[in-house]
Amino acid sequence: MTEREILEGRVDRTEEGEIEFEERLEAEDRMVLNMGPSHPSTHGVLRVILTLNGERIEGAELDIGYLHRAMEKIAEHHGFHKFIPYTDRWDYLAPIANNMTYVTAIEKLLGVEPPPRAEALRVIAWEIGRIQSHLLGLGAFAMDVGAMTIFLWTFREREILYDLIERICGARFTTSYARIGGVDRDAPEGWLESLRTFCLDFPRRVDEYETLLTRNRIWLDRLEGVGVIPKDLALSHGLSGPNLRGSGVEYDLRKEEPYCGYENYEFDVPVGSRGDCLDRYLCRIEEMRQSARIILQAVERIPDGPVCLDDYKTSIPEKQSVLTRMEELIHQFMVVTEGPRAAKGSEFYFRAENPKGILGIYAVGAGTNRPQRLRIRGPSFMNLSVLPKVLPGHMIPDTVAILGSIDFVMGECDR
Amino acid sequence: MTFWTDVFWPAIKILIILNAVLILVALLVWAERRISAFIQDRLGPNRVGPAGLLQSFADLLKFIFKEDVTPGHVNKPYFVLAPALAVMPAMIALAVVPFASTLIIADVDIGILFVFAISSLGVYGITIGGWASNNKYSLLGGIRSSAQMISYEICLGLAVIGVFMLSRTLRLQTVVEMQGDGIWLFGNHYGGFAKILDWNVFKQPLGFLIFMIAGFAETNRLPFDLPEAEQELVAGYHTEYSSMKFALFFLGEYAAMFVMSAVAVTLFLGGWTLFGLEELGWFVQLLIFLGKVLALLFFFIWVRWTLPRFRYDQLMRLGWQVFLPLGLLNIVLTGVLKLIFKV
Numbered sequence: 072m073t074e075r076e077i078l079e080g081r082v083d084r085t086e087e088g089e090i091e092f093e094e095r096l097e098a099e100d101r102m103v104l105n106m107g108p109s110h111p112s113t114h115g116v117l118r119v120i121l122t123l124n125g126e127r128i129e130g131a132e133l134d135i136g137y138l139h140r141a142m143e144k145i146a147e148h149h150g151f152h153k154f155i156p157y158t159d160r161w162d163y164l165a166p167i168a169n170n171m172t173y174v175t176a177i178e179k180l181l182g183v184e185p186p187p188r189a190e191a192l193r194v195i196a197w198e199i200g201r202i203q204s205h206l207l208g209l210g211a212f213a214m215d216v217g218a219m220t221i222f223l224w225t226f227r228e229r230e231i232l233y234d235l236i237e238r239i240c241g242a243r244f245t246t247s248y249a250r251i252g253g254v255d256r257d258a259p260e261g262w263l264e265s266l267r268t269f270c271l272d273f274p275r276r277v278d279e280y281e282t283l284l285t286r287n288r289i290w291l292d293r294l295e296g297v298g299v300i301p302k303d304l305a306l307s308h309g310l311s312g313p314n315l316r317g318s319g320v321e322y323d324l325r326k327e328e329p330y331c332g333y334e335n336y337e338f339d340v341p342v343g344s345r346g347d348c349l350d351r352y353l354c355r356i357e358e359m360r361q362s363a364r365i366i367l368q369a370v371e372r373i374p375d376g377p378v379c380l381d382d383y384k385t386s387i388p389e390k391q392s393v394l395t396r397m398e399e400l401i402h403q404f405m406v407v408t409e410g411p412r413a414a415k416g417s418e419f420y421f422r423a424e425n426p427k428g429i430l431g432i433y434a435v436g437a438g439t440n441r442p443q444r445l446r447i448r449g450p451s452f453m454n455l456s457v458l459p460k461v462l463p464g465h466m467i468p469d470t471v472a473i474l475g476s477i478d479f480v481m482g483e484c485d486r
Numbered sequence: 487m488t489f490w491t492d493v494f495w496p497a498i499k500i501l502i503i504l505n506a507v508l509i510l511v512a513l514l515v516w517a518e519r520r521i522s523a524f525i526q527d528r529l530g531p532n533r534v535g536p537a538g539l540l541q542s543f544a545d546l547l548k549f550i551f552k553e554d555v556t557p558g559h560v561n562k563p564y565f566v567l568a569p570a571l572a573v574m575p576a577m578i579a580l581a582v583v584p585f586a587s588t589l590i591i592a593d594v595d596i597g598i599l600f601v602f603a604i605s606s607l608g609v610y611g612i613t614i615g616g617w618a619s620n621n622k623y624s625l626l627g628g629i630r631s632s633a634q635m636i637s638y639e640i641c642l643g644l645a646v647i648g649v650f651m652l653s654r655t656l657r658l659q660t661v662v663e664m665q666g667d668g669i670w671l672f673g674n675h676y677g678g679f680a681k682i683l684d685w686n687v688f689k690q691p692l693g694f695l696i697f698m699i700a701g702f703a704e705t706n707r708l709p710f711d712l713p714e715a716e717q718e719l720v721a722g723y724h725t726e727y728s729s730m731k732f733a734l735f736f737l738g739e740y741a742a743m744f745v746m747s748a749v750a751v752t753l754f755l756g757g758w759t760l761f762g763l764e765e766l767g768w769f770v771q772l773l774i775f776l777g778k779v780l781a782l783l784f785f786f787i788w789v790r791w792t793l794p795r796f797r798y799d800q801l802m803r804l805g806w807q808v809f810l811p812l813g814l815l816n817i818v819l820t821g822v823l824k825l826i827f828k829v
Contacts, residue, residue, distance in 0.1 A: 104622050126626065126798055217708060217795025223526035289709055289794045467626070467719075468797045 101129065104467075108137045112215045112471040115481035117455070119470065121462070128470065131462035133455060138485040146445035150410035151177050151251060152387075154445075159245040161449060162483040164207050165426045167236060167246045168200025174249035175331065176421035176432035180413050180442075181251065183385050189253035190331045191373040195266070196248060197331075197423070198362040198369075202273070203232050204426030205313075205355045205362075205478075212352065212475030213284060216293050221280055228276055231269055238262055251411060252386030253379030267370045270363040277359055285356070294349035298461050298473035301346055308460070309453040312428025313354040314477060318346035324424040336365045348476035355478070385411040410440040427451050427480065447486055451479035499591050500581075507580055510776075511740045512542035518787050525791045549733040557619075557726050564618035569727065569734035572611025576741035579604045583748045584659050586758050586771035597658035598650070601749055602643060605704070608742060609635040612706075615735070616723035627722025630798060631706065637805040638703035638710075644813030645697040648690045648820040649753050658752050661686075666759030681761055687754040692816045694754045696809050701746045703805070706739060708790040710801060747782040751775065755782075 102123040107113035116137035122130035142161065146154050158173040159166035171193045178185065185193070206225040213221035233243045239258055240248040248255050284290045300310070305318040315322055323340040325333040341357035343350025380386040383402035392399040413436025422431035428450025437443035454477050462470060516531065516539060523530025531538035556565065582597040584590045594600060609632050616628020653661045665685050687694045703710040719725070724735045751757060755778050758764055758771035796804070 102622060213794065217711075218793065220522075220526050220791050223528060227527055283792065284794075287794065289796055292800055293794060293797055466798060468795070 100124070106470070108134075112211075112474060114211060114474065114479065117474070117479070117481055117484075119458070119462075119474075121467070121470070123467070126466045126468075128462050128465050128467070131459050131470075133458055135452075135455065135481070136485050138481045140486065142486040143445055143447055147441055147443070150440045151181075151413070151442070152406065152410045155249060156245065156247045159247055160482055161447065161486060162204065162425065162427055162430070162451070162480050163244075164480055165200030165204035166244060167196045167240075167248055168204070168423075168425050169430065170246060170249035171196050171200075171331075172421070172423040172425055172430045173432055174251055175423065176419065176434055177251055177413075179421050180417060180419040180434045180436060181385055181411055183252055183380060183382065185253045185380060186377050187332075187374045188257075188376045189378045191369050192254050192258065192378060193249070193331050194333065194336070195366055195369050195373075196254075197425075198366045199232055199236065201362045201426040202359050203229060205359050206232075208426075208475075208478035209280065209352070209355060212472075212478065215471040215475040216290065218283065218287075218290070221283060224276075224280060224283075228269075228273065235262065235266055235269065238265075250379055250387060252382060253377070255379075257378045263370045263373065266366060270366045270370070273363045274360050277356060281356060285353070291349065293468070293472055294347060294352060294476070296345070296347050297465065297469050298348045298476060299346050300457055300461055304457060304460060305346065308457040310428070310457060311450050311453065312424070312426070313351055313358060314428065314454050316341065317343035317351035317354045319344050319350075324422060324429060328422075330421075330423060336368050338362075338365050348472050351476045351478075412436075412438065412440050413442065414438060415443075422448065425450065427478065427483065428454060430483075449483040449486055451481070451484040452486075455479050455484055496591060499589070503580060503585065503589075503591060504577065507577075507741065507744060508737075511737060511744060512546065513539070514740050514744065514783060515542045515545075515736075517783070518790075521784065521787050522791045525788075546733065549730050552729040554729040554731065559620045560726060561618040561620060564614050565726075566731075568611050568615030568618055569731040569738075570611070571614060572608060573734045573738035573741065574611075575604045575606075575608040576738055576745050579745045580741075580748075582658060583745065584662055584752060584757055585775050586768040587659070587663075587764070588768050589772060590659065593657070593659055596656045597661075598646060598656050598749070598753070601745070602639070605742065605745065606635070606639050608738065611735075611738065612723050615727070619723070619726040621726050623719045624723050624725045627719045627725070630719075631723060634703055634706075634710065634801060634805075637802060638700045638809075641696055641700040641805060641809040641813050642704060644810065644817065645693045645700060646753055647813075648693040648816050649686050651817070651820050651824060652686065652689060658757075662752055662757030662759060665756040666762075666764060681759070682756070685754065685756040690754065690816070690820070692812065692819070694750075696813050696816065697750060697754065700805075700809065701750060702786070702789070703801070705743045705746050705786075707743065707786055709793040709796050711790075711795060743783065743786055744779065747779045747786065748775075750782055751778040 104121045104123050105118070106121055107118040108116040113119065118134035118137065120132045120134060121128050140160070142157060145157060149157075155170060155173065158169040161169045175193070206229050210222035210225035213219075236246055236248075237243045239262055240246050240255055300314070300318045302318050302320055305315050305320060310318070311322075319342060321340060321342045324330070325338075326340055338361040339357075341354045341361070343354055379389075381388075383399065383406065385406070387406050388399040388403050393403045394400075413434070415436060415438030417436035418434065420431060420433040422429050429448065430450055431446075431448030433444070433446035433448070435443040435445075458473070458477070461473060465473065519541070520530040520532075520538065531541040534540040534544045556562065579601050581591040582594055582600050584593075612631040612635075613628045616624040616626075616631070619625070649661065650656060653664050655661065666681060667684065702708075724732055727735060757778075758775040760774045760778075764771045764774060
């Protein structure tokens with residue numbers, strides 16, 4: 072039974088249909104294993120339906136949507152500002168990076184530009200998000216392959232990053248740090264210095280993870296040649312981020328279409344060659360080092376100045392002046408209750424290189440303070456789409472290794 | 487006469503050793519959690535009793551009072567039988583482990599054969615548990631474990647043949663005594679600290695290596711913990727088990743680890759001997775023996791929290807294509823060297 076037939080045979084999604092399908096396969100000595108939605112290594116609520124011959128996988132089908140929260144529809148019913156907290160919940164392993172991407176897209180739609188200091192802070196936020204996300208991705212990946220200690224080691228560094236995030240925006244996880252026209256508030260005193268200390272120390276910590284994994288014979292045996300995604304398959308399925316680069320395609324939006332001043336920073340884009348799990352792992356490891364490098368540069372030459380536009384038609388005025396001055400008070404009231412309006416028919420598609428891949432926001436203005444349509448291109452959705460092609464022929468232990476190496480997050484896939 | 491020597495004293499010994507080992511196993515669980523915590527930059531259980539020492543006993547109490555859920559779709563007789571089958575072999579194998587020169591329950595002539603015969607029964611508990619659970623993950627875990635344990639038992643057996651070629655007996659007490667009587671080199675007898683070189687680990691390094699690796703596989707410890715690989719099979723063969731039944735599987739696993747370490751110490755690391763200190767009496771011998779076992783157990787724990795897990799087919803290939811030929815090679819080498827040096 073080929074994978075194609077399985078897919079075609081699974082039209083009937085009712086419970087009876089699934090049971091009938093399972094019985095049909097079992098008559099052919101195949102076992103149907105329902106992996107997920109609550110399985111230790113499906114990282115959230117992904118459901119993979121595997122057709123097994125012994126432990127060998129003959130067919131794989133993904134069932135997504137268990138974390139669907141209608142994010143795009145919600146966006147149509149909230150003002151542009153009010154939607155920012157929702158962006159924390161897309162890729163919830165790098166909330167601060169989502170904030171930045173969403174807000175930059177809306178700014179492009181409205182036609183405003185943040186001040187230079189805000190841009191530098193945004194670059195820092197993006198890269199902090201990348202380190203955070205890759206750290207957890209690495210930890211969970213290693214844990215799936217059986218090396219549990221890495222997972223807790225990455226938590227040391229994540230803890231430091233969460234502390235830093237807490238100091239700059241008050242929340243550890245649901246950051247909502249971006250504002251249209253800039254960021255919520257300036258970095259507190261000593262914050263940039265702490266960040267610098269962390270980034271100087273961080274490459275050494277990455278080396279530490281590598282001592283446990285990169286040259287470990289078992290780790291290499293488990294990853295080399297497993298879950299190979301060839302170049303053309305990666306491109307045809309719209310993969311992005313480290314998964315695409317692991318397959319040997321040198322494509323990083325920070326280099327291809329620089330935004331927010333990324334063209335001013337020096338960094339390398341690691342690229343794999345074979346497209347197996349090991350390449351994706353090595354890409355992520357190197358990207359973390361490069362992110363630390365970018366943050367160091369950003370901290371070094373962050374310009375002085377305001378962190379938010381003083382155009383009060385789009386941006387919230389500073390709190391102190393709201394408390395003391397009449398005009399700012401009115402503006403604050405208007406921005407919070409009403410918010411900026413996007414011209415009817417205006418549209419913009421902005422995409423940024425987020426930790427998991429390309430996060431795209433397509434926004435259409437309706438002439439009101441809400442978008443006509445807000446389309447979110449979640450990279451995890453595209454990255455997962457390649458699995459039915461990659462999984463067959465592998466074994467169950469490879470499944471978890473491949474899932475871990477793809478490093479998806481269901482909050483962003485299902486939205 | 488017969489009652490006292492054949493029934494009463496053995497019964498007392500069994501009671502003492504069994505309980506002591508059970509307590510040791512409980513402490514072993516605590517040690518595993520503490521050591522893993524220190525490896526991972528955590529603290530681990532440190533609230534119940536001094537340094538958390540009583541944590542395992544608290545857990546045991548909890549297990550006893552938990553509701554014993556038997557899912558509706560299981561094969562009940564086998565489902566109940568499996569945990570008992572899993573825990574028994576390790577307990578029985580303790581009978582021939584020489585804790586000290588006089589502290590051994592049954593000093594039988596076929597000691598090591600007995601250990602292998604009994605501990606190979608352990609696979610039944612796991613396989614039956616996996617099958618009776620009527621759950622796909624459990625079944626996969628059970629199948630994996632039967633394949634794995636059978637393959638590695640062969641390696642385990644081959645690894646120790648070299649030892650018995652040297653000692654010319656299967657009696658464990660004799661194997662220990664022969665490791666503690668010093669070495670003969672160029673006609674001179676060396677005692678004292680040189681006695682350590684008499685240990686089989688130095689005479690049979692390859693055998694020791696194979697034995698330890700096969701031991702990891704035999705006790706289902708990482709990097710060979712495939713039957714219960716959490717990230718793949720949820721909890722493997724004991725997915726459906728809860729309460730005390732689960733605790734029995736757990737206990738069986740740790741007891742098997744203890745027995746495996748004890749056998750390794752007996753065969754390769756000189757058992758209860760150390761620099762002639764064993765002449766101070768049985769209590770010192772016991773301490774020496776336990777100290778060595780604990781050191782090995784620490785090694786078991788250390789490895790578990792450092793290495794990733796093998797894949798099923800890699801594990802089988804390693805067993806049949808690497809360790810089996812190596813084990814045979816070890817036997818041939820031992821025979822040839824024996825002929826040359828006439829020992």
